[in-house]
Amino acid sequence: MAILRRIGAEGFRNLKGVDIELDPVSNLIYGPNGAGKSNLLEAIYYLCYLRSYRNAIEEELIGFDRDGFSLEGVGADKTAVVRLKDGKKKVILNSVERRRYSDYAGWIDCVVLTLSDIWIVRGSPTRRREWLDILISRIRPDYYRELIEYRSILKQRNQLLLKGRMDGGIEAWTDRLVAVGKRIYRLRHAIFPEIENIYQELSDDLRLESTITYQPSTEPESFRADLEASQPRESEIGQTTVGPHRDEIVIKKSGHNMKGYGSEGEQRLSGIILRIVEQELFKKKKKDPILLLDEPFIEIDNNYRARVEELLKRSHQLIIASTRDSNWGRRFKINGGRIEVAG
Amino acid sequence: MAILRRIGAEGFRNLKGVDIELDPVSNLIYGPNGAGKSNLLEAIYYLCYLRSYRNAIEEELIGFDRDGFSLEGVGADKTAVVRLKDGKKKVILNSVERRRYSDYAGWIDCVVLTLSDIWIVRGSPTRRREWLDILISRIRPDYYRELIEYRSILKQRNQLLLKGRMDGGIEAWTDRLVAVGKRIYRLRHAIFPEIENIYQELSDDLRLESTITYQPSTEPESFRADLEASQPRESEIGQTTVGPHRDEIVIKKSGHNMKGYGSEGEQRLSGIILRIVEQELFKKKKKDPILLLDEPFIEIDNNYRARVEELLKRSHQLIIASTRDSNWGRRFKINGGRIEVAG
Numbered sequence: 001m002a003i004l005r006r007i008g009a010e011g012f013r014n015l016k017g018v019d020i021e022l023d024p025v026s027n028l029i030y031g032p033n034g035a036g037k038s039n040l041l042e043a044i045y046y047l048c049y050l051r052s053y054r055n056a057i058e059e060e061l062i063g064f065d066r067d068g069f070s071l072e073g074v075g076a077d078k079t080a081v082v083r084l085k086d087g088k089k090k091v092i093l094n095s096v097e098r099r100r101y102s103d104y105a106g107w108i109d110c111v112v113l114t115l116s117d118i119w120i121v122r123g124s125p126t127r128r129r130e131w132l133d134i135l136i137s138r139i140r141p142d143y144y145r146e147l148i149e150y151r152s153i154l155k156q157r158n159q160l161l162l163k164g165r166m167d168g169g170i171e172a173w174t175d176r177l178v179a180v181g182k183r184i185y186r187l188r189h190a191i192f193p194e195i196e197n198i199y200q201e202l203s204d205d206l207r208l209e210s211t212i213t214y215q216p217s218t219e220p221e222s223f224r225a226d227l228e229a230s231q232p233r234e235s236e237i238g239q240t241t242v243g244p245h246r247d248e249i250v251i252k253k254s255g256h257n258m259k260g261y262g263s264e265g266e267q268r269l270s271g272i273i274l275r276i277v278e279q280e281l282f283k284k285k286k287k288d289p290i291l292l293l294d295e296p297f298i299e300i301d302n303n304y305r306a307r308v309e310e311l312l313k314r315s316h317q318l319i320i321a322s323t324r325d326s327n328w329g330r331r332f333k334i335n336g337g338r339i340e341v342a343g
Numbered sequence: 344m345a346i347l348r349r350i351g352a353e354g355f356r357n358l359k360g361v362d363i364e365l366d367p368v369s370n371l372i373y374g375p376n377g378a379g380k381s382n383l384l385e386a387i388y389y390l391c392y393l394r395s396y397r398n399a400i401e402e403e404l405i406g407f408d409r410d411g412f413s414l415e416g417v418g419a420d421k422t423a424v425v426r427l428k429d430g431k432k433k434v435i436l437n438s439v440e441r442r443r444y445s446d447y448a449g450w451i452d453c454v455v456l457t458l459s460d461i462w463i464v465r466g467s468p469t470r471r472r473e474w475l476d477i478l479i480s481r482i483r484p485d486y487y488r489e490l491i492e493y494r495s496i497l498k499q500r501n502q503l504l505l506k507g508r509m510d511g512g513i514e515a516w517t518d519r520l521v522a523v524g525k526r527i528y529r530l531r532h533a534i535f536p537e538i539e540n541i542y543q544e545l546s547d548d549l550r551l552e553s554t555i556t557y558q559p560s561t562e563p564e565s566f567r568a569d570l571e572a573s574q575p576r577e578s579e580i581g582q583t584t585v586g587p588h589r590d591e592i593v594i595k596k597s598g599h600n601m602k603g604y605g606s607e608g609e610q611r612l613s614g615i616i617l618r619i620v621e622q623e624l625f626k627k628k629k630k631d632p633i634l635l636l637d638e639p640f641i642e643i644d645n646n647y648r649a650r651v652e653e654l655l656k657r658s659h660q661l662i663i664a665s666t667r668d669s670n671w672g673r674r675f676k677i678n679g680g681r682i683e684v685a686g
Binding site: 013031032033034035036038039057060064115261262263264266268294295301302303 | 643
């Protein structure tokens with residue numbers, strides 16, 4: 001079972017000489033705005049995936065007047081050190097330097113739940129596809145490689161469409177797009193029913209009356225025919241209009257689209273469910289992620305709050321960041337990037 | 344002074360037979376997730392501007408199994424009724440039907456502050472330009488017309504660029520773009536210093552050490568020359584790369600970009616300031632808007648909270664929606680779309 005026993009950070013955003021022992025079950029980091037709470041969660045996330053969950057570029061992760069940062073994480077049986085200095089990154093797992101991401105990623109996993117998750121539900125279809133793609137990538141690394149390839153083929157096919165080169169060049173790109181697209185479809189079709197079931201269970205637990213469904217823009221067997229049928233229109237607008245990049249993930253509440261009809265609170269609850277779905281999927285793959293929570297209970301009324309807390313407690317290790325102190329596991333006080341165990 | 348004394352709503356989202364007398368100073372609407380709090384704020388906003396602040400389309404504003412909605416607002420000296428039925432909208436102000444938006448808008452103004460405002464600060468430059476454009480449009484309706492025209496010219500110019508028609512047709516569009524663009528620049532340059540000052544004052548009041556600056560992509564006098572210089576590149580990508588649609592509004596905290604470096608709480612405080620800037624600008628134009636607040640204090644720590652409350656109290660009429668009851672002005676309880684005065 002993956003647990004983070006210790007986290008050390010230096011030069012990472014505003015964090016200053018952080019070195020704390022975490023509780024294996026429940027931790028609370030509290031402090032005022034700008035104290036560094038989210039930065040600590042970000043540091044843990046970075047130790048898991050070598051990237052920011054807030055889509056910050058690496059340069060932005062370095063503290064002011066610093067030329068780099070250093071992070072250290074101690075798990076149950078693995079220790080990771082990541083250093084970024086002068087634009088160079090050094091990644092060490094169990095005292096061995098790792099040059100390939102795949103030799104590092106997965107030593108410990110985490111899921112982050114933040115206020116922004118509401119945008120998976122409320123935002124454009126792109127947001128939901130992105131959520132699905134990251135999720136599948138984490139449990140099936142081959143999916144990520146397929147996606148990268150698909151995007152590259154798509155881009156080149158769109159450029160050809162745009163330039164109106166109908167002289168045969170497009171067909172080779174269509175072939176490649178269909179081949180990679182079918183593999184993406186296979187993985188999405190294999191995993192989505194699981195997502196649907198877990199979402200349904202969680203929604204029932206919360207009594208939210210919400211469902212999630214996958215609405216592909218085409219099917220593997222009809223992908224080529226649909227591409228060919230839409231080619232005249234595609235050439236006009238320079239866009240490939242069917243394929244995995246145009247699929248929809250539809251979230252409903254009592255039969256109506258959550259995006260247009262749900263309240264802010266309901267959309268947020270649905271976003272929380274999506275993150276717990278991730279966690280449960282990880283668990284099924286024996287990966288047991290840490291759950292990082294940035295102000296989890298905001299905008300959730302008391303009817304739902306107790307049930308959300310129950311859901312969150314299913315996690316084996318929780319790290320909660322909040323502006324408010326409360327009686328929740330091991331408590332840490334953070335201010336100006338410095339963390340100490342609260343008395 | 345514009346005050347909303349009464350609001351009535353029927354068939355609007357989940358609101359059911361709402362008819363309440365508001366306090367002229369301070370009102371709290373509290374109830375669980377999905378009760379209809381934001382829908383009530385939305386109804387008030389709609390009475391002000393005939394549109395949704397959450398960018399919902401009109402069809403989405405109609406309650407389920409309803410064929411339309413009806414809203415009524417009673418101000419100090421004006422009464423407005425808006426009905427939407429079978430896709431037809433009827434707008435009546437002081438018993439006279441209004442066919443033009445300009446004969447209706449401005450009878451009462453409001454500013455809405457929500458959790459999503461963080462995205463003005465954290466999101467893409469488009470978000471901040473949109474905020475600026477809506478703000479200027481509200482105090483200078485001619486600005487809105489210029490914007491609509493600019494966008495239409497821009498679209499056609501980009502299409503020509505894309506098709507690579509360098510045969511002179513593009514020049515006419517460049518001329519028109521420069522003419523309208525200069526008028527947009529004139530208004531932005533006239534109003535931004537005021538915005539900058541008010542933002543600065545509010546940031547000082549909060550001790551947030553934050554600034555806002557306007558960074559145009561070009562200047563009125565160099566607009567044409569810059570367009571001509573970038574035309575080869577523009578033809579390649581089919582995009583007009585300078586002009587009011589590419590200007591930046593930069594928000595900083597202690598000299599660093601708030602977007603990349605601010606904490607969630609700081610970004611949210613900055614978003615709150617942007618909304619109060621709106622309100623103050625309205626006031627200067629003698630328009631005195633109602634302030635609608637959707638969960639205003641979330642994610643704000645206690646250091647800032649008292650100061651934010653002080654800022655909000657400068658408003659002449661406040662309407663707050665929250666999942667939590669508190670002792671703030673006239674209290675209304677909302678559940679399942681029904682509102683009653685709390686005991």
